[in-house]
Amino acid sequence: MEELTGRLAVVHPELTIDPVSRQGQIGVIAMADLKNDTISVGFGGGPLGRYSSDALLVLKDKRELYQEIMTGVMGMDSNTFKELLDINMKQEYSDYGHTSAAMKIAIENPEVMKRSMISLEDYISQNRIIDVSEEASVER
Structure with a gap:
């Protein structure tokens, strides 16, 4: 648990x-x-x-987010794609600094937030x- x-x-x-x-x-x-x-x-x-x-x-689970990025690439603009990849790369580290940086990227753009975060x-x-x-x- x-x-x-x-x-x-x-x-x-x-x-x-x-x-x-x-x-x-x-x-x-x-x-x-x-x-x-x-x-x-x-x-x-x-x-x-x-x-x-x-x-x-x-943030969504890093594996789930990566899969959604790759399958949804055709339905997003290049900036959204880059920001989602940046978030996903930061998720490779499990410390507060990287997680916080990833969250800051997500909340600055409503489309990125919608795609990378869940309640x-x-x-x-x-x-x-x-x-x-x-x-x-x-x-x-």
Whole structure:
């Protein structure tokens, strides 16, 4: 099972209600309560933002993104293609610096963002992530 804590996420740029005004910003998931669909995100200062999983974006899996780039190349302009490849190359490194740089590229262009990112909600369902706190209470 994969843990969400410590993963980078972007607050959806088009989020209409955000009490901490972090739309389009990259943060680190500090805590995830999947049972109540509350994801707490830190931004390196200030209060944590609390979001539902559909309000946050993460990068698609690097293999999935590469396959989509190669199969969809005819349906995109050259700049989109280059930016998607750049994101995909940065995904070869699993550190925060490269992941953050890839996310910054993605959120600067709506077409690139649409092709390279998915909601955290979709990511959780695709990867069958379960709530760690729920799992711990079942084991007791």
